[in-house]
Structure formats: C-alpha cells, structure tokens
Amino acid sequence: MAAAAGLALLALLAAAGAERSRKVSMEYNPGWNSSSVNLLHVRAVGPEDSLHYVWSSIGAPSVLLVATRSPNSALRVNWTQLLSPSPAGAIWIDPPDSVLYSTAVVFTKLFEFSEAKPSEELFYPTYDLSEFSWDSLNHTLNHTALTAELRGVPATDPGGAFANGSLAFRVTAYESSGRAVPLPSLQHTPGSSQLQFIVAGVAPRGSGSRFRLQLATLEPPGAARHLRARSSIDDEYTPSVFQVLSLQAEPPNSSSPLSFLQWKAAAYGSPSPRREDGIGCRAGGLHVASGTPPGTPPVLRAFFGDSLATSTASVLNVTFGGEEGHVYQERRYLSWSVLLGFGEPPRDTFSPLVISITAVALGTPLAMLLLGSCLLLLAQRRRYSEYEPIN
Ligand SMILES: *[C@@H]1O[C@H](CO)[C@@H](O)[C@H](O)[C@H]1NC(C)=O
Numbered sequence: 001m002a003a004a005a006g007l008a009l010l011a012l013l014a015a016a017g018a019e020r021s022r023k024v025s026m027e028y029n030p031g032w033n034s035s036s037v038n039l040l041h042v043r044a045v046g047p048e049d050s051l052h053y054v055w056s057s058i059g060a061p062s063v064l065l066v067a068t069r070s071p072n073s074a075l076r077v078n079w080t081q082l083l084s085p086s087p088a089g090a091i092w093i094d095p096p097d098s099v100l101y102s103t104a105v106v107f108t109k110l111f112e113f114s115e116a117k118p119s120e121e122l123f124y125p126t127y128d129l130s131e132f133s134w135d136s137l138n139h140t141l142n143h144t145a146l147t148a149e150l151r152g153v154p155a156t157d158p159g160g161a162f163a164n165g166s167l168a169f170r171v172t173a174y175e176s177s178g179r180a181v182p183l184p185s186l187q188h189t190p191g192s193s194q195l196q197f198i199v200a201g202v203a204p205r206g207s208g209s210r211f212r213l214q215l216a217t218l219e220p221p222g223a224a225r226h227l228r229a230r231s232s233i234d235d236e237y238t239p240s241v242f243q244v245l246s247l248q249a250e251p252p253n254s255s256s257p258l259s260f261l262q263w264k265a266a267a268y269g270s271p272s273p274r275r276e277d278g279i280g281c282r283a284g285g286l287h288v289a290s291g292t293p294p295g296t297p298p299v300l301r302a303f304f305g306d307s308l309a310t311s312t313a314s315v316l317n318v319t320f321g322g323e324e325g326h327v328y329q330e331r332r333y334l335s336w337s338v339l340l341g342f343g344e345p346p347r348d349t350f351s352p353l354v355i356s357i358t359a360v361a362l363g364t365p366l367a368m369l370l371l372g373s374c375l376l377l378l379a380q381r382r383r384y385s386e387y388e389p390i391n
C-alpha cells in the first residue's frame with residue numbers, strides 16, 4: 001500500500017513538474033575567425049520562444065541573458081564595432097522587437113582576506129577580474145555535454161600566487177529539467193544554465209585566507225533584484241545544507257521573478273565533492289545603485305547602449321568559508337555552483353526517498369486503522385453470527 005501511494009504521489013509530482021524541453025546549441029565567437037577574445041552564444045529554443053545567453057571575457061567575465069518571443073530570433077554581432085572603443089550597438093537581437101526581457105550578470109572582483117583578530121578582516125590586494133587574461137574557451141567547448149570553461153590568471157601576478165593556479169567559470173546549459181550529479185546537486189529547468197566558479201591551485205596570501213566574490217547584475221528600468229532565502233527540504237541531495245538563496249529580478253509590486261541566480265549555501269573544497277568537503281558560503285547585503293556602474297564590460301555596453309544610464313545595478317558579495325577558513329588552505333580548491341535562468345527558479349519537490357518515507361509514515365497508521373476496523377467488523381460479524389442463531 002505504501003509503495004502504491006508513493007507511486008501515485010510521484011506521478012502527480014512528475015506531472016506537475018513536467019516542463020517542455022528546449023533545443024540548446026552553443027557557438028563560439030559567431031562570425032569571427034579569431035580566438036583572441038571569448039564570446040560564447042548559448043541559444044535555448046522552445047516551441048514559441050528562445051533564450052539567448054552571451055558569456056564573455058571581453059572585460060570582466062559576464063553573461064547577458066535575453067528572452068525573446070520568437071523561436072527564430074538570432075544574435076547579431078558587429079565585431080569591428082564590438083572591439084572598438086565605442087561598442088554601443090555592436091550586439092543586438094534580430095528581429096529587435098522580439099525581445100521580451102534582458103538582464104546581465106558581471107563577475108567583478110575576487111577579494112581575499114584573513115581574520116587578523118576576531119571580527120577584524122585583513123584584506124590583501126583585490127583581484128580585479130577585468131584585468132585577467134583568459135584562455136581561449138574554444139577548445140573546452142563540448143557541443144554534446146553543452147559545457148564550456150573560461151579559465152584565466154591575472155595579467156600581472158607579481159606575488160606569484162597564480163603560478164600553479166587559475167580561476168575558472170564552467171558553464172553547463174540544460175535542455176530539460178533535472179539535477180546535477182556532483183554536490184551541491186542543484187536542480188535545473190529547461191533553458192537554464194549552471195555556472196561553477198572555481199579557484200584551483202591559487203596560493204593563499206595568508207594562513208586561513210578566505211575568498212569573497214563580488215558580482216553585479218544589471219536590470220532594465222522597473223525591475224529590481226531581491227535576495228530571497230528559503231529553507232531546503234532535499235537533505236538527500238545536498239546533505240546538511242538547508243538554505244537556498246536566490247537573487248531574483250522582480251517586476252514592481254510582484255514577487256514572481258523575471259530571472260534568477262539560485263544557489264545553495266555551500267561551496268566545496270574538492271573537484272569531486274563529498275559532504276565533508278563543504279565550505280560554508282554566505283551572501284552579504286545587496287547594494288543597489290542606478291546608472292552605469294564603472295567597469296561595465298564592453299559586451300554589455302554593446303548590447304544595452306544608452307539604456308544603461310537608466311538601468312539598475314545591484315552588487316552582491318558572496319563569501320566562502322566561515323570558521324572552516326582552513327579548508328582552502330589545505331585543499332587549494334574551491335568550487336561554488338549557481339544556476340541562472342529566466343522565470344521561476346526550480347523548487348524542491350519531494351524526492352522519491354522522502355515520498356516513500358512519508359508514504360510509509362502516513363501509511364502505517366492508515367493500515368493499522370484499516371486493519372483495526374476490519375478486525376472490529378469481523379468481531380462484530382462474529383458477534384452477530386453468534387447472536388443470530390439465538391435470535
Ligand atoms: C559595423 O560597425 C562599423 C563601425 O560602427 C560600421 O562602419 C559597419 O558598417 C558595421 N558593419 C555592419 C555589417 O553593420
């Protein structure tokens with residue numbers, strides 16, 4: 001009975017969670033025959049719309065997200081203009097009136113600090129990600145797995161901290177719903193993309209150094225980013241991490257998101273993470289400013305042009321490592337995963353294990369109740385049958 005109830009629930013949940021898949025393709029530097037710069041176009045086509053992601057290291061690493069109402073909308077790049085000092089207008093979507101919504105995320109800085117005294121942070125010189133030199137992403141592109149990786153080191157590294165190390169942004173695009181296998185096993189939806197931020201082999205500049213990644217989002221007029229936190233129930237998939245954070249773009253007077261970044265409050269100190277490799281991660285407050293933030297990458301100036309002046313920038317810091325600051329010191333590896341997408345972020349559904357446990361937990365009293373009433377009925381019948389002959 002428990003199994004049947006579990007299956008019924010599972011079917012119900014599966015039906016509720018069914019989403020149309022998308023056809024996803026990746027293209028490197030479309031229309032440009034050089035690998036001196038990196039621009040990755042990820043196109044996710046649905047039956048009635050398409051999503052465009054433009055990942056780039058022209059300037060600080062960034063991603064532009066454009067939602068269009070046409071399955072045939074195309075990305076156009078005027079490369080001469082994009083690589084010129086005035087890139088505004090060099091990137092657009094054809095037809096332009098198919099664009100429904102656009103937003104962008106820029107990974108601006110990596111801070112490193114150690115705790116000199118309790119509650120006193122000692123900062124080392126900041127790594128400005130717009131001053132990194134990035135390898136060609138072309139040879140990391142996997143059109144089947146829909147993955148690509150941007151890897152870079154500071155253009156100048158006087159201290160030699162990057163002698164054996166690098167930063168990487170690993171992108172995975174998804175055609176359908178599911179869940180990534182490695183921890184934190186983030187859920188994804190069709191057309192969403194996961195970004196893994198990796199610090200590998202970089203020598204820490206202090207004992208117990210911690211890292212803090214700064215990112216900024218750009219929103220069109222009206223929409224605003226909000227940081228939302230909620231509790232997670234899927235302990236089975238991300239053991240002991242119970243907080244899901246989501247940086248959502250929301251229209252005024254509404255909390256149904258236009259786009260999102262979603263992550264679990266955990267980073268990991270291993271390329272094949274286990275629960276014990278967990279490194280706590282916490283988000284600072286959101287700092288909102290209007291107008292073009294300094295350091296806006298050329299790719300974003302190319303797409304947004306003059307409308308940047310009226311957009312809203314939100315800046316967020318994500319800090320890795322609390323008391324367990326020594327984890328990076330020992331492992332020299334840090335990986336943080338975040339999902340990006342349009343619309344609603346995926347939500348936990350009950351896992352099959354949780355469902356069976358619930359079904360058993362609910363089913364046992366029910367079964368006992370039923371068994372009880374059966375016995376009662378039998379007893380009554382017997383009483384009646386005993387009674388009848390006398391009657
Ligand atoms: C690209 O931009 C340059 C500089 O603005 C312009 O001269 C050229 O005509 C553009 N090319 C196309 C194909 O639009």
Ligand SMILES: *[C@@H]1O[C@H](CO)[C@@H](O)[C@H](O)[C@H]1NC(C)=O
Pocket residue numbers: 160161162163164203
């Ligand atoms: C880089 O690796 C070499 C060889 O393993 C080691 O001797 C050197 O100290 C390392 N440098 C840094 C900055 O970690």
Ligand SMILES: *[C@@H]1O[C@H](CO)[C@@H](O)[C@H](O)[C@H]1NC(C)=O
Pocket residue numbers: 111212214284285286287315316317
């Ligand atoms: C992010 O952290 C840096 C370094 O601690 C700090 O200077 C900056 O004000 C922080 N920004 C936000 C938005 O919290």
